[in-house]
Amino acid sequence: ADAKAGRAVARAKCQVCHGIDGIAKMPVAPHLAGESDIYLQTQLKAFRTGKRENEMMSVVAKGLSDEDISNVAAWYASIELSVKVPE
């Protein structure tokens, strides 16, 4: 998969809600930063087949090829995540 090509897909189709950095720009959207490749691909394909439904994602996913899905998943999976847990 080509994470750089995936960043272009993210810029065109994902950034408004998810950000290029994978930090959600609105509460209804999840963060994608650092999610695993398998999780991202599974969810995008589920939205594309209708196994998972969301009024926004069902439409967006229909416009993604297998290659787009593989590349955009590689992009978001390549983002490094760190957390600060409350005491």
Add this chain to the structure above:
Amino acid sequence: ADAKAGRAVARAKCQVCHGIDGIAKMPVAPHLAGESDIYLQTQLKAFRTGKRENEMMSVVAKGLSDEDISNVAAWYASIELSVKVPE
């Protein structure tokens, strides 16, 4: 909602796959760290009603009360997230 009580729910029912820190312990599970309260509650309730399906989560969610859902969502939402984006 009570994030501390939510941490106890996480310890009992979520940590094996999602970690108490919300960083997934296996590729099939998503990170929960820093996800918004509304996203987490919406997904847990979808798993509980069957609107969203997953062999593991459909079972786990059936065992969560509204209070558990509200508290565990508050716990994971309280975790601070930072990212490092590749050049």
